[in-house]
Every structure is written in structure tokens, then in C-alpha cells.
Amino acid sequence: MDSPKVPVTLITGYLGAGKTTLLNRILTERHGKKYAVIVNEFGEEGIDNELVVDADEEIFEMNNGCICCTVRGDLIRIISTLMKRADEFDGMIIETTGLADPAPVVQTFFVDEDVQSKVALDAVVTVVDAKHFLSAVDEEHELAEQVAFADIILLNKTDLVDADTLSHVKSKIHALNKFAKVIETVKSGAPLEDVMERHAFDLTRILEIEPGLLDEEDDHEHDEDIISISLTTDQPIEPEKFSQWIRGFIMERGVDVLRTKGILNLEGQENRYVFQGVHMVMDSAWGAPWAPGNRSSKLVFIGRNLDEGELNEAFQACTVAA
Amino acid sequence: MDDILGLSRPKATGDAQRIKALAREYLRVPESATVMVSELHCHEDGCPDVETVIAVMGGGDERRTWKIDKPMADISPEDVWGCIK
Numbered sequence: 001m002d003s004p005k006v007p008v009t010l011i012t013g014y015l016g017a018g019k020t021t022l023l024n025r026i027l028t029e030r031h032g033k034k035y036a037v038i039v040n041e042f043g044e045e046g047i048d049n050e051l052v053v054d055a056d057e058e059i060f061e062m063n064n065g066c067i068c069c070t071v072r073g074d075l076i077r078i079i080s081t082l083m084k085r086a087d088e089f090d091g092m093i094i095e096t097t098g099l100a101d102p103a104p105v106v107q108t109f110f111v112d113e114d115v116q117s118k119v120a121l122d123a124v125v126t127v128v129d130a131k132h133f134l135s136a137v138d139e140e141h142e143l144a145e146q147v148a149f150a151d152i153i154l155l156n157k158t159d160l161v162d163a164d165t166l167s168h169v170k171s172k173i174h175a176l177n178k179f180a181k182v183i184e185t186v187k188s189g190a191p192l193e194d195v196m197e198r199h200a201f202d203l204t205r206i207l208e209i210e211p212g213l214l215d216e217e218d219d220h221e222h223d224e225d226i227i228s229i230s231l232t233t234d235q236p237i238e239p240e241k242f243s244q245w246i247r248g249f250i251m252e253r254g255v256d257v258l259r260t261k262g263i264l265n266l267e268g269q270e271n272r273y274v275f276q277g278v279h280m281v282m283d284s285a286w287g288a289p290w291a292p293g294n295r296s297s298k299l300v301f302i303g304r305n306l307d308e309g310e311l312n313e314a315f316q317a318c319t320v321a322a
Numbered sequence: 323m324d325d326i327l328g329l330s331r332p333k334a335t336g337d338a339q340r341i342k343a344l345a346r347e348y349l350r351v352p353e354s355a356t357v358m359v360s361e362l363h364c365h366e367d368g369c370p371d372v373e374t375v376i377a378v379m380g381g382g383d384e385r386r387t388w389k390i391d392k393p394m395a396d397i398s399p400e401d402v403w404g405c406i407k
Contacts, residue, residue: 060385062375063364073358077379080356110331111360113338243327266326275329280363284329 005120006083008092009196010105012146013127014136015098018156020045022127022188022195023095029192033090036082038075040097051089053078057097059104062111068254068280071108076115079108083118091196092119099142102149103258103279109201110281123200126150126180127188131160133169137176147173148226148258148302149278150180151200159186177302178228179261203274203285226258228302231312235319236267237297242318249314254280257303263287265295267320332361337394344402345376355380361394376402 009026013019027035027049036051060073075094082092096105102124109121126146137143147153153173158166166184173182183190199205242264250257260277272287299315316322338359345357358377362369370391377387388405390397 058385060377062360062377062387063362063369063373066364066369069362069364073377073379073385076358077356112358113334114342114358117334239326243329247328273327275327277329281331282329283331284325284327 007122010124011095017127017129018188036089036092038094070104123151123198125152127154147176153180153182229308231299231315235321259302262299264297
């Protein structure tokens with residue numbers, strides 16, 4: 001039997017958002033677990049851990065600068081080396097620089113067989129500074145990407161803003177990423193069980209896409225560069241039609257599509273079909289059987305320059321009723 | 323159950339390990355260096371439909387990379403030797 005994979009938590013966030021504070025909270029709470037920590041830079045705040053490795057943010061463009069084929073060479077090297085002493089820790093935490101693009105980091109976990117066989121990306125946790133987010137997000141490309149890639153967002157420093165500002169920040173985050181669970185914090189004080197061991201990339205654990213997410217009024221503005229779009233249908237999906245459409249769409253627009261997630265009711269199948277993607281890297285699995293009655297297919301995209309009406313039309317055209 | 327939509331990642335077949343071992347042998351890569359082998363299906367203009375990238379990282383040298391325009395499963399020892407010699 002294969003050994004269980006070492007979980008890796010990725011902490012991103014803009015400069016001064018509270019990433020290292022979160023990291024130190026994780027490391028110092030009494031959970032009985034040891035973590036190997038990979039950081040890009042040693043900031044003013046020290047890191048309270050025995051095993052800290054310095055990464056040098058080496059972007060490795062495997063294919064002429066195409067973002068879909070870009071990984072982090074330093075992480076492949078460091079993870080390979082760390083795994084030779086895997087008995088010394090229970091998990092890894094990567095803290096990126098404030099300016100890091102999360103896409104190459106995330107893709108690193110899906111391109112190399114050795115990395116894939118030994119470690120598993122658990123979740124992308126993005127720390128957002130409530131006070132400075134609104135003034136920075138439209139100017140700083142990386143900040144929007146960090147929010148867009150997140151599974152969990154710590155909306156931090158909420159004590160430094162008034163209720164109105166906080167509401168605006170939440171709306172903006174929601175527009176960029178409706179997937180993510182948002183936790184409001186002061187001094188990055190989130191319960192650890194909300195941040196660690198979330199299995200956000202584990203297809204076998206995806207039963208739902210954020211309950212309630214798809215029922216909300218779609219009230220965000222559509223002039224965002226990055227937006228998130230959720231689509232749903234109660235009609236069974238015709239597998240061949242859907243396969244042809246989604247594969248063609250990702251092939252053509254994979255550079256713009258940051259993350260994709262879907263739970264599908266395929267015609268004639270008793271089990272859910274679950275898939276997810278980061279740019280062009282896709283993966284799928286059969287999930288649990290559908291409960292009687294409710295067999296709603298859901299599809300979510302986060303990306304740039306996406307047209308919700310067009311996507312919905314194409315999605316609805318994949319149903320057996322179309 | 324089969325992946326009827328064709329969205330699954332290819333399962334590990336041992337080809338990456340086989341190519342890594344060949345690269346290590348031919349290049350005399352030190353233990354301390356990391357060898358990465360990855361099959362790319364890039365759809366950008368100008369890229370081949372499938373290619374395999376071999377990269378050697380660390381071990382005292384800068385990163386070195388080689389590309390073979392074949393899927394990993396079709397790569398022979400001669401292909402590896404031919405591209406890195």
C-alpha cells in the first residue's frame with residue numbers, strides 16, 4: 001500500500017497582510033504536529049520552527065513562457081530533498097513572498113510524478129489585509145491572483161476598518177473568488193482546523209461546492225479583470241457534448257482560466273463526476289453516488305475575461321435536454 | 323470506473339522514473355541534484371502537441387533542460403542519449 005502523501009499548505013498574501021503571523025500561530029499551537037517550512041524570504045518577524053528552508057523563487061518556464069507550463073524549480077528541488085527526511089515532519093507549509101504569482105507554485109504539485117507521488121497540495125490560504133486591500137487590488141496584479149487562487153481567505157486586520165469598508169472588501173473578494181471560504185480575523189487568529197488539513201484539492205472529498213454559493217444573487221460588478229462564475233443545471237449532462245466543449249474551452253482559454261471546479265450529473269451514471277483544474281492542468285474522479293432527488297450539476301470558473309452568458313449557454317447546450 | 327470525459331491526469335506509469343534514471347546515468351548527475359521529467363500538452367501557438375521536458379536542477383550546476391517531441395511512454399534510451407549527448 002502507498003504511504004500517505006505529506007500535506008502541503010500554501011500561504012500567500014500581499015506584503016504585510018499577516019502571513020508570517022499566521023505561520024507562527026500554526027507552528028506554535030499545541031497540535032502535536034511538526035511542519036517543514038519553506039519561505040521565500042526571512043522577514044522582520046522570525047519563524048518559530050526547527051526546520052525552515054529558504055527558497056529562491058526560481059520560476060521555471062518549461063515552454064516558452066506559457067503560464068500553463070510554468071512551475072517553481074526551487075520548490076521541486078526543495079521538496080525532493082525534504083522528502084528524503086520525511087519521517088521528521090507531518091506536513092509542509094510554504095509561505096510565498098507578497099509578490100509571488102501563485103500559479104507556478106500550485107502547478108508545481110501537478111507536473112512532476114515524484115512530487116505528486118509524495119506530497120499533496122492541501123489548500124491555498126490567502127491572507128488579505130482588510131485595511132489596504134481596496135487601494136491595492138486594482139493596481140497589484142499579484143494580489144488579485146492570490147485571492148483568485150485561494151481555497152481559504154483570511155480577511156485579516158478587520159479591527160482596523162469600519163463596517164462599511166469591511167463590507168466593500170468582502171464584496172470585492174467575492175467578485176474575484178466565490179469558491180473560497182472567507183474567515184474574518186484579527187492578527188491572523190483563525191481556528192487552525194479552518195486552515196489546515198482542508199483537502200481542498202482532494203477530488204474524492206468534494207461533495208459540494210460551497211453550499212449556498214450558487215443560490216446567491218449574482219450582484220457583483222462584471223467589469224473586474226478576474227471574476228468567478230458559477231453555473232448550474234438540473235438536467236443531466238450528455239458526456240460527449242460536455243467533454244468536447246470543456247476540453248476545447250480549456251485548450252483555447254486555459255491561460256485565462258485560473259481555476260475550474262465541477263460536480264456533474266452525467267446521464268446514465270449513479271455517481272457524481274468531479275473534476276478540477278488549474279489553468280490547463282485538469283484532473284477528475286468519480287465521487288459518491290447521488291442522493292435520490294437532488295442531482296444538480298455545478299460548474300465554477302475563476303479567470304480573466306470570462307463571459308458568463310456565453311459560458312452558461314455553452315454549458316446548458318451540453319445537457320440532454322438541449 | 324473509466325474517466326468518460328477524458329479529464330483525468332495520466333496515471334504514473336513508471337516512464338518518468340525510467341527517463342530520470344537514464345538522464346542520471348548519461349549525465350552522471352550527482353545524488354544531490356534533482357531530475358524532473360514532465361510531459362507537456364501545451365496548446366499555445368508554436369508548441370508541439372506533446373513534448374517531454376527533462377530538467378536537472380542543483381548539484382552545483384545551473385538548471386539544464388532538454389526537450390523531446392514525444393510522449394514519455396515512447397521515449398527510448400537512444401532518444402535520451404540523442405538529446406543530451
